[in-house]
Amino acid sequence: xxxxxxxxxxxxxxxxxxxxxxxxxxxxxxxxxxxxxxxxxxxxxxxxxxxxxxxxxxxxxxxxxxxxxxxxxxxxxxxxxxxxxxxxxxxxxxxxxxxxxxxxxxxxxxxxxxxxxxxxxxxxxxxxxxxxxxxxxxxxxxxxxxxxxxxxxxxxxxxxxxxxxxxxxxxxxxxxxxxxxxxxxxxxxxxxxxxxxxxxxxxxxxxxxxxxxxxxxxxxxxxxxxxxxxxxxxxxxxxxxxxxxxxxxxxxxxxxxxxxxxxxxxxxxxxxxxxxxxxxxxxxxxxxxxxxxxxxxxxxxxxxxxxxxxxxxxxxxxxxxxxxxxxxxxxxxxxxxxxx
Ligand code: WQD
Numbered sequence: 001x002x003x004x005x006x007x008x009x010x011x012x013x014x015x016x017x018x019x020x021x022x023x024x025x026x027x028x029x030x031x032x033x034x035x036x037x038x039x040x041x042x043x044x045x046x047x048x049x050x051x052x053x054x055x056x057x058x059x060x061x062x063x064x065x066x067x068x069x070x071x072x073x074x075x076x077x078x079x080x081x082x083x084x085x086x087x088x089x090x091x092x093x094x095x096x097x098x099x100x101x102x103x104x105x106x107x108x109x110x111x112x113x114x115x116x117x118x119x120x121x122x123x124x125x126x127x128x129x130x131x132x133x134x135x136x137x138x139x140x141x142x143x144x145x146x147x148x149x150x151x152x153x154x155x156x157x158x159x160x161x162x163x164x165x166x167x168x169x170x171x172x173x174x175x176x177x178x179x180x181x182x183x184x185x186x187x188x189x190x191x192x193x194x195x196x197x198x199x200x201x202x203x204x205x206x207x208x209x210x211x212x213x214x215x216x217x218x219x220x221x222x223x224x225x226x227x228x229x230x231x232x233x234x235x236x237x238x239x240x241x242x243x244x245x246x247x248x249x250x251x252x253x254x255x256x257x258x259x260x261x262x263x264x265x266x267x268x269x270x271x272x273x274x275x276x277x278x279x280x281x282x283x284x285x286x287x288x289x290x291x292x293x294x295x296x297x298x299x300x301x302x303x304x305x306x307x308x309x310x311x312x313x314x315x316x317x318x319x320x321x322x323x324x325x326x327x328x329x330x331x332x333x334x335x336x337x338x339x340x
Pocket of ligand 1 (some may be wrong): 088114124198199201215216218230269272298
């Protein structure tokens with residue numbers, strides 16, 4: 001039975017992917033160092049799936065520990081690698097922390113598996129910067145990263161491309177996420193931002209529950225329909241299902257190349273003000289917000305062309321913005337009664 005290693009498995013996207021792998025009949029082993037997640041997620045996953053997930057606490061920057069772990073688990077056929085630092089603002093303040101962690105962990109994993117593995121890499125639409133045309137396709141130019149975080153995603157893709165060129169037995173799929181939001185329908189797992197949320201949707205739900213003050217809309221003078229910036233928001237459960245599809249594609253060996261890239265979005269753009277409106281309409285909650293200045297480093301408009309993902313992965317996002325908002329709100333209400 002194929003066993004899939006999920007690094008960063010107690011994180012936001014990792015935990016949702018663990019559920020979808022379980023639903024697809026895979027054996028799963030989760031790996032995390034809890035640097036940006038809670039061990040309580042493990043009991044939540046047991047409640048959702050009915051069985052305690054196999055788990056190992058491990059720092060992927062510890063080369064010796066990674067090699068020992070992989071040697072003890074010859075049954076692992078695939079890896080979905082989420083474990084990385086991902087706070088854009090923090091990466092600007094602490095670049096070396098990001099370069100060390102995000103590259104040491106990736107390189108240790110590839111070396112430990114001696115490249116005989118199907119690897120799904122968690123990449124990001126940030127590699128596109130402000131695309132020259134929209135919707136953005138996978139062959140669009142990669143733009144100079146706006147942050148060390150974004151740079152780690154671009155350089156990691158280069159590391160994987162160069163390694164795949166000389167390692168035919170290594171298969172890699174880089175998945176470029178647009179904006180993952182929402183939570184599992186059980187409201188038992190979801191996004192767990194540490195401190196003040198930097199991302200829009202967790203700030204909205206924390207503002208609505210009374211943990212934060214009014215929302216600041218970062219700019220309404222963009223060249224977009226309502227002046228606020230546009231993004232391609234995708235439900236985290238849809239995103240998780242795409243990771244299962246990527247593993248299946250590599251197992252079926254249909255790809256011509258051992259390195260492939262896919263956009264994971266809905267193909268639709270929504271503005272900040274539209275998200276605020278969708279939240280209010282789908283939850284019945286009234287939001288307080290004010291227009292503020294643009295945020296440094298933000299792009300004006302980005303949404304994905306998802307044709308290649310539909311054809312190559314046999315996958316497309318099914319959950320709409322209203323379900324994204326409803327599930328995010330249900331999770332926030334759960335957290336209020338069950339603080340992590
Ligand atoms: C979305 C929009 C903000 C907060 C980031 C990472 C990206 C990916 C997703 C990992 C923007 C606006 C936000 C607020 C606001 N992460 N906003 N008020 O910046 O598109 O992408 O998260 O892969 O790599 O860069 O997401 O949620 O921060 O912002 O108006 O309080 O909401 O300006 O237009 P972003 P975000």
